[in-house]
Amino acid sequence: MIETSTSSATSKTVETVSGITVRLCGDSGDGMQLLGTQLTNTSALAGNDVATFPDFPAEIRAPRGTRAGVSGFQVQFASKEIFTPGDTLDALVVMNPAAMVTNIGDLRKGGILIANEDGFNDKEYKLAKVESNPLDADVIEQSYRVVRVSMTELTREAVSGFGLSTKFADRCKNFFAMGLVYWLFGRSLDPTLRFIEEKFSKKPDIMNANIAALRAGWAYGETTEVFGESYQVEAAKLEPGTYRNIMGNQALAWGLIAASKVSGKDLFYGTYPITPASDILHELTKYKNFGVRTFQAEDEIAAVCATIGAAFGGTMAVTASSGPGIALKGEAMGLGVMLELPMIIINVQRGGPSTGLPTKTEQSDLLQVMFGRNGEAPMPVLAPRSPGDCFAMAVEAWRIATECMVPVMLLSDGYIANGSEPWKIPDIKDLPEIKCSHPVASDSDEPFLPYGRDENLARPWAIPGTPELMHRVGGLEKEDGTGNVSYDPDNHQHMVETRAAKVAKIAERLPEQDVFGPTSGDVLVVSWGGTYGACLTAVARCRDAGHDVSHAHIRYMNPLPSNIGTLLRSFRTVIVPELNAGQLRMLLRAEYLVDCVGINKVKGKPFAVSELVDAITHHATTHQAATHQAASHRQTKAG
């Protein structure tokens, strides 16, 4: 819990606003991600709803000062519930010309541009490939409230008493920028002060210098004439409870740990480093005292195979990767389907194909996880819709995996993985019950059937070490019941159908698809994964504007909820916005023979709400016009 802080009391005028969208941009090494994370946490602690969008280059340290090296962090904090990090910026902080020219386009007219003036010089113009100081352009002065601050100089002065070299002194300038931003938006310094004290406890000089820089930035806003007023965003009215800020990959890791605990299993996590999934490994490996064993394998294939080995042994087993790594795991996933063992395979999607855009988001692996295996190898596929939802869906994935004895695919993406939002901390006793049972030898004369089935078509999870239940599994087709190798044609057909039915039957036990808005009418927007926030917000705006638009956001991708077909047929137009070339749209059309219109974007960036509103409105009106025309044409003919 946080205390109210006196350090954030300002003597200037304070204007209350309902929400602010800020982007902080600088060089990859300028500490912008840290600044953004701190601003997010502080805003969340102030009771705002927050949504974030970190955006950084694939290179660790791209050439300094260049456009390619710009690292940005966007955060929206608001006094109402929000679902996206915002479209246009109210404020933009830039540390150099490259950061400015690559981001200025997103700043709204009249927005605040804060520039580190010391980062603007001839050398930097050359690196950023601009002719002269972009801050001096008339259009900039006319369009925005430009605030030039000599951050590097002011930081050097602020930290001069700590005996740091210029190099280290200059590294504190992100904390100066942070102090200024905190003043401008009425944020408390306390959480960040605590962070600095903890992080640099063993380096007192650095700690004190960073604190001094942070306070100097705040004081700069308070005392200089540059800003006439500051802004405040009041606490949002979220559902009652205890909250914390959580990132997607962290929530996913915690969901896995929670699932392992409620199912009474230790967790084995086999993986190979890959962006943007690696943070799950970094997070999980901290929690060995929860019975977590992490295995950094020699490659993606070893990671998934070790996972299958652990599952065979009766452990909760999980592997994760991103698209290219999932491609390598394809053969082993097919074996997982054949062995009918429970496990979770996580795909944190990124831009593809091939290495693609490793640090950018995309939803282009849906068909890969649905069909990217040889033979008929169906797997359940779940897709969390937001950072916090990763927790719930990780638990759900393990519940389904154990209930059906099947590998389950969890499909996240870079946007969710690195994004964060307030998360209502669940009560442990509200977590779903997950029962894992292993058969033991019975006195009956009946032989043990390793491929016998229960009402969910699940086979028993008999594990090595159990007397009398010795059996062999493998990738060759199994005879139903005995599990012996079988080349019998009828058995193969039966087993293919059984494995498919086992997955399909899950839909009978899943909740029906819920809908925002009426369940029939003009337009249904169908979305999945990380586009939830943007689609929901866009549909809400369309409805406010008087359009008859509803929204269904799917979290169970395979099997789809049982009422999806009926739902699709209950609207005149179905629109499917996706960050791919139309993959869910293809599935819906194939499965339900319902025409769907796509809104497809593959720029490595999430949807902006405004572009969705425009596209939905466009499709809604053109489709309605076409329908209307067809109807009157029919009338004419009939007449």
Add this chain to the structure above:
Amino acid sequence: MNLPVLKAADFASDQDVRWCPGCGDYSILAQMKKVLPELGYPREKTVFISGIGCSSRFPYYMNTYGMHSIHGRAPTFATGLKSTRPELMVWVITGDGDSLSIGGNHFIHCLRRNLDVNIVLFNNRIYGLTKGQYSPTSAEGQITKSTPMGAIDHPLSPLSLALAAEATFVARSIDAHVKHLGETLKAAAEHKGTSLVEVYQNCNVFNDGAMAYAQEKKQRAENVIELEHGKPLIFGAKGDKGIRLTGNHLEVVNTADVPADDLLIHDAHDPNPAIQMMLARMRYPEMPEPIGVLRAVEGVATYNDQINEQVTAAKAKKGEGDLTALFHSGDTWQVA
């Protein structure tokens, strides 16, 4: 307490064995069934994991737990299993194509991690299951279905590779030399850490007699040297030949011509693999090929022990994980 005494037949599954008549695999299967009861380990705690290939059908024929996995990856399944269930005795059954070609990477990494499993590599120097293409251990110049003008790859020695990967137990045996094979498998099982046993195995359909110099009793004495820890390296039907270390190479000498203490004494326990590597590189026909245990170094930490010790240490230090405490760690706030 009376433990049931198991016999070889108790380890046979009810499945028909489907290798070609005359295949060397039968002998290995028979020795395995014979050795396992001697180890006194219960069947239910024994697991065979294989890759793909003729040899990899092995688990189906054993009345233990088993997994016939995918091509080249058996060591990785074993890694997941042994890391989480260290009390199980895990065997990896593989072939020359499976472990040295498609699975080369996993083979290396299993050995360097010193996972406590036993790898039995059936080396017949050919792809049998796919009907006769050359393998990574096929001889240079060998004519096969895929090399009508002769193989141009240099063959790989699994023993050299294993030693280079810091394997702690490296041995070789021969399918037809049943007594030696049984003893070698037993020694492998008793080693703590990864054990590699290369078995010369005759594929009588696609590569018949490729290793006849070592497999046939009449030729074996002249072409093979049986290593024993602490014993001088002597071979030949009459025991009249030995191996001497001269400078930095090994040479064959007539025992009659040199003083007895000139002969190399085999040290399988030497942590320095240099001489063991020289032995691994001895090739017929220039040199006799060594069989037996080249290297057996105990006391090296195993991967499975260490991964579990870290969990124990973390619990001792931080206490058993508490979900509520985890969720509430760091900054939180209340919404009324």
